[in-house]
Amino acid sequence: MNNVKVIMSVFIMVTALAFPVAATSSESGGLAGFKVSKQFQGEKLKRVVQKMVAPPNFPIHEQVVTENKIVQVRLVIEEKEVEVSPGAFMWQMTFNGTAPGPMIVAHEGDYIELTLVNPTSNTLLHNIDLHAFTGAMGGGLLTEVAPGQEVTVRFKATKAGTFVYHCAPGGAMIPWHVVSGMNGAITILPKDGLKDKDGNRISYDKAYYIGGQDFYLPKDEQGNYKRFSAPVMGMADMLATMKTLTPTHLPFNGVVGAMTGANALNAKVGDTLLIVHSQANRQAYPHLIGGHGNYVWETGSFNDAPATNQETWSIAAGAAGAAIYTFKQPGIYAYVSHNLIEAILMGSIAHFQVTGEWNNDLQQQLVAPRAIK
Numbered sequence: 001m002n003n004v005k006v007i008m009s010v011f012i013m014v015t016a017l018a019f020p021v022a023a024t025s026s027e028s029g030g031l032a033g034f035k036v037s038k039q040f041q042g043e044k045l046k047r048v049v050q051k052m053v054a055p056p057n058f059p060i061h062e063q064v065v066t067e068n069k070i071v072q073v074r075l076v077i078e079e080k081e082v083e084v085s086p087g088a089f090m091w092q093m094t095f096n097g098t099a100p101g102p103m104i105v106a107h108e109g110d111y112i113e114l115t116l117v118n119p120t121s122n123t124l125l126h127n128i129d130l131h132a133f134t135g136a137m138g139g140g141l142l143t144e145v146a147p148g149q150e151v152t153v154r155f156k157a158t159k160a161g162t163f164v165y166h167c168a169p170g171g172a173m174i175p176w177h178v179v180s181g182m183n184g185a186i187t188i189l190p191k192d193g194l195k196d197k198d199g200n201r202i203s204y205d206k207a208y209y210i211g212g213q214d215f216y217l218p219k220d221e222q223g224n225y226k227r228f229s230a231p232v233m234g235m236a237d238m239l240a241t242m243k244t245l246t247p248t249h250l251p252f253n254g255v256v257g258a259m260t261g262a263n264a265l266n267a268k269v270g271d272t273l274l275i276v277h278s279q280a281n282r283q284a285y286p287h288l289i290g291g292h293g294n295y296v297w298e299t300g301s302f303n304d305a306p307a308t309n310q311e312t313w314s315i316a317a318g319a320a321g322a323a324i325y326t327f328k329q330p331g332i333y334a335y336v337s338h339n340l341i342e343a344i345l346m347g348s349i350a351h352f353q354v355t356g357e358w359n360n361d362l363q364q365q366l367v368a369p370r371a372i373k
């Protein structure tokens with residue numbers, strides 16, 4: 001790994017030159033070079049530790065709260081080699097071992113106290129920019145950690161909605177880390193919960209998190225996917241592939257098939273689901289085959305009225321959105337990006353396995369297939 005460490009040091013130096021990040025925090029805790037005019041206002045709030053879980057699950061959370069709190073979150077960065085489809089290996093850069101990283105949940109007015117850990121087993125400098133929060137570079141300048149370092153930062157959740165977070169360590173490192181899987185989402189619920197256009201409460205039985213991802217795996221002259229001994233060894237090749245803007249894989253939740261077949265998500269007839277969908281770097285077009293978006297916050301802003309009864313909607317690059325659906329029939333529902341090439345051939349698909357009883361009033365085969373008379 002010595003060669004890797006040397007190359008890594010060179011890349012960190014190049015990054016620092018391309019993007020001035022030195023001395024980014026001052027003794028006051030604010031961004032270096034700026035006078036602090038207002039201090040933390042939440043000393044009296046209770047603290048809770050959020051138990052992080054891997055996507056597609058959400059951490060346990062209340063939908064409605066009366067008091068604000070400080071939510072403690074710990075994200076451990078892991079660089080790991082992953083087989084994203086049979087025979088296609090890549091170095092993923094992850095928060096807590098998954099691409100996307102875990103969903104973070106809090107309420108409007110809460111504080112998130114986030115500790116970002118970069119273990120010595122990693123090779124690269126990382127940080128986190130959370131779109132939910134206010135301040136230059138979204139926290140990226142206050143959270144840079146080299147291998148062997150950890151940092152703790154506090155953010156106030158001033159906007160209700162669902163948002164992307166991602167690594168953004170400067171220059172070409174930014175898109176490279178993001179399309180290596182280093183992204184996730186954070187959901188800030190209104191304190192009084194989700195509401196329809198008339199202000200009526202919308203509650204859900206389950207919440208799922210789907211993260212769409214564009215991967216750009218380099219190929220050799222024979223057309224086989226290349227495999228590398230460390231992330232930095234594949235960086236130049238991957239940047240060249242990235243600049244074609246033609247992904248090789250577009251999986252939901254990090255690996256093709258992460259939520260299909262035996263990995264399908266479970267629900268039953270009558271369940272109301274909240275589905276949060278993030279797209280850190282490339283757009284997608286969610287469509288639930290056989291269902292609808294009963295309520296859709298396409299741009300993720302929960303204090304705006306949701307659109308209703310949507311067929312297909314868009315999630316912009318660099319955004320997360322949310323949809324609510326109540327299952328009325330059993331069976332397998334495919335949740336796809338309705339560019340069907342992306343869904344079927346490149347991995348942008350998840351399955352819901354819904355149990356329950358069939359309703360012939362909604363859908364019925366009247367005569368089974370038979371020879372044409």
Ligand SMILES: [Cu+2]
Nearest residue numbers: 126167177182
């Ligand atoms: Cu990173």
